[in-house]
Amino acid sequence: MKIVKIDKTDWSAGLQRSRESYRLVGPIKGENDDFAGIRELGEGEEPDLTATDTVLSPKSIVYPQSEIMFEYTTDKDSPDANLLIRPEKNYSPCAVVGIRPYDAAAFLLVRKNFDTPEYRDPYWCDAYEASTFIGLAVNRPDSTDFSTSTGSGPFSEKGLDALLVDTGDHYLAKLITEKGEAYVKAAGWKTEADPDTALKQIEEMKAVAEARISSAVAFENIRKKTILELYEADFWEDIAFSCINCGTCTYLCPTCWCFDIQDENRGTNGIRYKNWDSCMYPLFSLHGSGHNPRGTKVMRVRQRFMHKLKYFLDKYDDGIMCVGCGRCVRSCPVNIDIRRVCDIMNSYGTVENACTV
Amino acid sequence: MQNPYQPYPVRIDEVIDAVEDKSLKTFRFVFLNPEDEEKFSYRAGQFAELSVTGQGEIPIGIASSPTEKGFIMFTVFKVGKVTSYLHNMKAGDIMGVRGPMGNWYPWDSLEGKNIVIIGGGFAFTTLRSSIVYMLDSANRSKFKDIHVIYGARMPGLLLYRDELYEWEKRDDIHMHITVDGTDDPDWKYNVGFVPTITEQKAPSADADTCAIVCGPPIMIKFTLPVLENLGYSHDQIIMSLENRMKCGIGMCGRCNIGKEFVCKDGPVFTMDQLSQTPREY
Ligand SMILES: Cc1cc2nc3c(=O)[nH]c(=O)nc-3n(C[C@H](O)[C@H](O)[C@H](O)COP(=O)(O)OP(=O)(O)OC[C@H]3O[C@@H](n4cnc5c(N)ncnc54)[C@H](O)[C@@H]3O)c2cc1C
Ligand code: SF4
Ligand code: SF4
Ligand code: FES
Numbered sequence: 001m002k003i004v005k006i007d008k009t010d011w012s013a014g015l016q017r018s019r020e021s022y023r024l025v026g027p028i029k030g031e032n033d034d035f036a037g038i039r040e041l042g043e044g045e046e047p048d049l050t051a052t053d054t055v056l057s058p059k060s061i062v063y064p065q066s067e068i069m070f071e072y073t074t075d076k077d078s079p080d081a082n083l084l085i086r087p088e089k090n091y092s093p094c095a096v097v098g099i100r101p102y103d104a105a106a107f108l109l110v111r112k113n114f115d116t117p118e119y120r121d122p123y124w125c126d127a128y129e130a131s132t133f134i135g136l137a138v139n140r141p142d143s144t145d146f147s148t149s150t151g152s153g154p155f156s157e158k159g160l161d162a163l164l165v166d167t168g169d170h171y172l173a174k175l176i177t178e179k180g181e182a183y184v185k186a187a188g189w190k191t192e193a194d195p196d197t198a199l200k201q202i203e204e205m206k207a208v209a210e211a212r213i214s215s216a217v218a219f220e221n222i223r224k225k226t227i228l229e230l231y232e233a234d235f236w237e238d239i240a241f242s243c244i245n246c247g248t249c250t251y252l253c254p255t256c257w258c259f260d261i262q263d264e265n266r267g268t269n270g271i272r273y274k275n276w277d278s279c280m281y282p283l284f285s286l287h288g289s290g291h292n293p294r295g296t297k298v299m300r301v302r303q304r305f306m307h308k309l310k311y312f313l314d315k316y317d318d319g320i321m322c323v324g325c326g327r328c329v330r331s332c333p334v335n336i337d338i339r340r341v342c343d344i345m346n347s348y349g350t351v352e353n354a355c356t357v
Numbered sequence: 358m359q360n361p362y363q364p365y366p367v368r369i370d371e372v373i374d375a376v377e378d379k380s381l382k383t384f385r386f387v388f389l390n391p392e393d394e395e396k397f398s399y400r401a402g403q404f405a406e407l408s409v410t411g412q413g414e415i416p417i418g419i420a421s422s423p424t425e426k427g428f429i430m431f432t433v434f435k436v437g438k439v440t441s442y443l444h445n446m447k448a449g450d451i452m453g454v455r456g457p458m459g460n461w462y463p464w465d466s467l468e469g470k471n472i473v474i475i476g477g478g479f480a481f482t483t484l485r486s487s488i489v490y491m492l493d494s495a496n497r498s499k500f501k502d503i504h505v506i507y508g509a510r511m512p513g514l515l516l517y518r519d520e521l522y523e524w525e526k527r528d529d530i531h532m533h534i535t536v537d538g539t540d541d542p543d544w545k546y547n548v549g550f551v552p553t554i555t556e557q558k559a560p561s562a563d564a565d566t567c568a569i570v571c572g573p574p575i576m577i578k579f580t581l582p583v584l585e586n587l588g589y590s591h592d593q594i595i596m597s598l599e600n601r602m603k604c605g606i607g608m609c610g611r612c613n614i615g616k617e618f619v620c621k622d623g624p625v626f627t628m629d630q631l632s633q634t635p636r637e638y
Pocket of ligand 4: 602618
């Protein structure tokens with residue numbers, strides 16, 4: 001394992017050097033932005049490493065909220081009439097600098113959906129494959145972070161190509177993949193740290209950061225119960241009671257991936273595009289006949305939590321569809337907390353649960 | 358791997374009024390690029406996304422049979438945005454077809470069995486595909502007795518009427534066509550709801566019999582107990598589901614019943630499988 005020491009005085013220059021071969025993406029709060037977000041950085045912009053905890057997750061880097069899939073003309077006189085043509089898009093190498101470890105881990109979960117043995121979503125996959133993820137370890141996780149119990153964590157390397165650790169006057173960059181090495185090389189950061197001392201320092205900082213995390217979820221019992229047992233459980237009305245179906249939780253979640261496809265026309269020209277969608281909305285599942293298999297709010301709230309905490313767990317046997325970033329907990333207007341829901345589901349029907357009733 | 362959202366371009370070859378009230382039309386498509394026909398290799402029971410440029414896409418069961426070459430066929434009920442636009446399109450127009458999608462009726466395990474097909478209303482499209490497939494001279498010997506119970510509200514609303522009447526004349530398929538009611542004095546077939554006719558005409562189940570059931574929810578609701586009484590176990594009853602769809606390839610997230618996606622893991626499920634999933638269809 002190679003660890004490179006980056007003096008903060010050489011940080012900006014390195015970023016600039018890397019731009020010769022990479023587009024840069026990172027957290028930033030622009031002058032007109034209400035809050036920081038992760039996006040492609042323009043000339044002279046640098047990732048703001050104090051603002052990595054973005055309200056919206058960085059999923060839009062790979063999976064924009066709205067993305068054109070095809071362009072077309074319906075003009076009958078055109079030789080291409082009604083044919084769908086995928087537009088050119090820039091898939092040149094892109095470095096995502098300052099992403100949080102749990103957000104990088106989220107891409108691995110979402111990849112299971114978009115890159116399957118049968119089908120490959122080229123929009124998601126092409127953008128993902130063009131990206132190099134340079135994460136920044138979280139030294140001071142906040143109170144809604146429960147990432148360690150989901151298989152990620154403040155210093156997790158899952159889904160990252162390199163992990164930066166902020167030690168004060170320099171960064172230690174742990175190079176995890178060849179992509180990560182290539183980026184650090186392109187940035188011209190060459191000073192190798194003594195691996196033993198550096199690793200020890202990183203491990204110590206990691207232990208301190210993990211110790212700060214005070215909440216956790218457990219899902220061992222969820223695994224053991226059948227889908228129908230949980231689906232038919234009596235607690236869903238209670239959980240969903242205050243939800244206003246605003247969809248906020250799904251939009252800012254790094255692991256929510258549902259989308260809609262629409263055609264939009266201007267005269268005889270048009271686009272077919274993908275939009276983020278949400279299982280919280282009745283239109284999501286409404287049939288043309290008027291029938292809606294998830295016609296009530298309770299059914300939709302149940303769908304969201306069952307998908308994240310049970311269906312995904314059963315389908316891939318690789319944990320839950322949540323990295324514990326805490327965004328939905330912080331932004332839900334009525335304080336619905338996935339940690340509590342997970343706990344209710346996990347303890348449903350067990351002895352402890354029976355005693356409290 | 359090819360872009361799974363890219364439809365094959367097709368030309369509408371023929372548009373046929375499928376029922377007397379014109380609420381259903383049958384579309385025959387020909388692939389613009391002949392090599393696409395081979396790529397679109399399908400089994401009876403699968404569906405495809407019909408792509409109407411500028412309007413959107415709709416999942417529709419494939420009504421033609423894999424044994425019919427040179428075209429593919431779909432029968433579409435006029436419901437909303439895309440289906441209404443499609444109903445106004447004409448032979449010669451260019452559009453797209455994406456697929457084939459989903460699983461199919463379990464043909465490999467159905468071989469050597471008696472097959473009972475039960476359909477109602479316009480949910481007869483992939484059943485037509487199945488019947489044509491089984492009756493093909495290369496396939497007929499693979500199956501034992503074939504029974505078909507198919508009903509509509511009145512004679513003019515039966516799909517593929519000409520074919521139904523032809524099949525009635527054959528001796529290698531037992532047809533039980535029915536209507537809820539008719540004032541046509543020349544009506545030669547059954548009168549009665551599908552569950553009732555099933556009770557009267559369907560063979561009792563033995564280990565070698567399977568039923569394939571497609572129809573409106575009310576028909577399904579009353580047909581299932583009849584089949585249970587006739588001795589069909591839940592893994593001998595096969596159904597095809599519908600849910601709202603967009604991607605058709607298990608990615609957009611809307612069509613699931615539990616952890617199964619109707620578009621990719623279905624649309625064909627046995628009653629046994631369905632009894633283990635939430636009833637979100
Ligand atoms: C596997 C499968 C097979 C089908 N086979 C047939 C068939 O052979 N013949 C037939 O007439 N109909 C069939 N349907 C139903 C048909 O897909 C809908 O009637 C059609 O999508 C309605 O589209 P619309 O734009 O006219 O309606 P709108 O209500 O305007 O719908 C807008 C969009 O919502 C989606 N949508 C709405 N209703 C449904 C629905 N029930 N199922 C899936 N998506 C929906 C579509 O993306 C549609 O474009 C099938 C559905 C499924 C899932
Ligand atoms: S953010 Fe809260 S209120 Fe809004 S849909 Fe999600 S759970 Fe419901
Ligand atoms: S469900 Fe909530 S905590 Fe989990 S990844 Fe999504 S936004 Fe983060
Ligand atoms: S239609 Fe998109 S997941 Fe089934």
